[in-house]
Amino acid sequence: MIRRTHWSVSKLHRIETGAVTVQPVDLEALLRMYGVRDRGQVAELIDLALISRRRQWWSSYRLDPEYREFVAYESEASRITVYQALLIPGLLQTELYAKAATASIGKKSDDTDVQNAIDVRMRRQAELFGRIAGSRPPELVALLDGAVLERPIGGADVMRAQLDHLVEVARQPHVRLVVVPLRHGARPGPGGLFELLQFRGTADPDVVFxxxxxxxxxxxxxxATAAYHDIVDAIVGSGLTRDAAVEEIRRIRDGL
Structure with missing residues (x-):
């Protein structure tokens, strides 16, 4: 292999031991050497290589171990379902909304911690929507309680911009918003936040953060993850989707 690729022994060793991830151009050379010609298979493997190179972006941020593990799973999930009881889910927040929301949480009271949390959230968004625009897009399902949409975090102007952002995001392929209006009465769902992560194929089990x-x-x-599937099904069953969800968001926005 070294003779045919003109790689150094140290480079091959680093790739084989996982010390570095393989670059797409190197992967293409390997696939040609191994006789892999199917374009679909080549594209899929290159996408996986790109994912593996993005996998460690979070290493430059200060993250708790549990959150670091979650971000790693999220970066590879093929379907992401997110629910947050009191706020717009982080993957859909504007930066101004995120600043106002994060600053209000006591355990993130330090300015440096607030900015770190916001930076990570914005990077998670960029990574996710970059994947959605790619050749193997994940699906994002956001479960939104009506009270969250009417709670003016950061003031009316910030909230109007946030709701406008939701309408724009809803137009993207592979994104589904579910809105449970207040007029629907009691709704299923726990307090706090959860994110249900699913993966392509049957070998990788679901994960919930x-x-x-x-x-x-x-x-x-x-x-436990099956119980969260039941919660998701109940929320979706009681909510508005597609055009009806967008119209509900616009109605609330116009009333601010």
Whole structure:
């Protein structure tokens, strides 16, 4: 292999041991050498190589171990379902809304911690929507309680811009918003935040990230993740989707 690729022994060793990720151009050379010619298979493997190179972007941020594990899972999920009881989910927040929301959380009171949390959130968004624009896009499902849409975090101007952003995001392919209006009465769903992550194929089990004021944790137990599937189904069943969801967001926006 070294003779045919003209790589150094140290480069090959770093790739084989996982010390570095393989670059797409090097992967293409390897695939040609191994006789892989199918364009679809080549494209899929290159996408995986790109994902592996993005996988460590979070290493430059200060993150708790549980949150770091969650971000790693999120970066590879093929379907992301997010619910947050009191706020717009982080993956859909504008930066001004994120600043106002994060500053209001006691455990992030330090200015440096607030900015770090916002930077990570914005980077998660950029990574996700970059993947959505790619050749193997994940699906994003956001479950939005009506009270969250009417709570003017950061003031009326910030909230109007946030709701406008939701309308724009809803137009993107592979993004689905579910809105449960206040007029629908009691709605299913826990307090706090959870994110249900699913992966292509059957080998990788679902994962749920749960955030609370006390502790963040990653749930992998199949019985527990199945319970979150039931919660998601109940919320979707009681909410508005597609054009009806967008119209509800616009109605609330116009009333601010």
């Amino acid at each position: 749960v955030q609370s004021p006390v502790k963040d944790f990653v749930v992998k137990d199949p019985d």
